[in-house]
Amino acid sequence: MGRKIVELDVREILRRKEEPFQGIMQTVNALDPQDVLELRATFEPAPLLRVLGKQGLRSIVNRNGEDDFTLQFYRDEASALPYWHLDNRGLEPPQPMVRALGLLDGVDAYGHGERGLEIWNERVPALLLPELEERGYQYEFEDVGHQTVVIRIHR
Known part of the structure; x- marks a missing residue:
């Protein structure tokens, strides 16, 4: 994994x-x-x-x-922003999207740009990305192997 x-x-x-x-x-x-x-x-x-x-x-x-x-x-030497990590692997859709949006919408620190969210999915979350854009979030994703796509979300 x-x-x-x-x-x-x-x-x-x-x-x-x-x-x-x-x-x-x-x-x-x-x-x-x-x-x-x-x-x-x-x-x-x-x-x-x-x-x-x-x-x-x-x-x-x-x-x-x-x-x-x-x-x-x-460990993260690249980012000055602290990131919360959420492992969504093994969850059935739409649970990965619901979990990510629940955190982003429910904790002000994400919306204020004080912290980021790093989620680990089994694939690129095609339905989540437009929701992030609509809410004004930026994101990057990378397929790191082992059936894991890392998505970093921030303001």
Whole structure:
């Protein structure tokens, strides 16, 4: 499959007042260069953002609730804009388009140009592209093999 999103939920560890750092670092060290670590936590861990930033990982944070945060860590030296990653492979149409537009329409940071969205589809999303243009988004796509087309969407 090539690239993947590796999920790690440390919320229960944090609620027990235990330290998840070692497990997080083991997961980070096992990532392939094009993988994304998606970490669930009870707060935005600024020290972890700095530590992983020094290791060359970019980060982006979604606040889901009062004590529920989803963070993504990934390697990207080319873009100054942070990107959220969404893996749509294996989903039946129109779910990939619905998921992408739901994020773009539901989170102001995309519309304001503060973040981008990178989606991984099995093919070029022909029906999504005109919807993006109509909403004023720019996009680039690349077939990276392994039945994966990467689409980067931004303002």
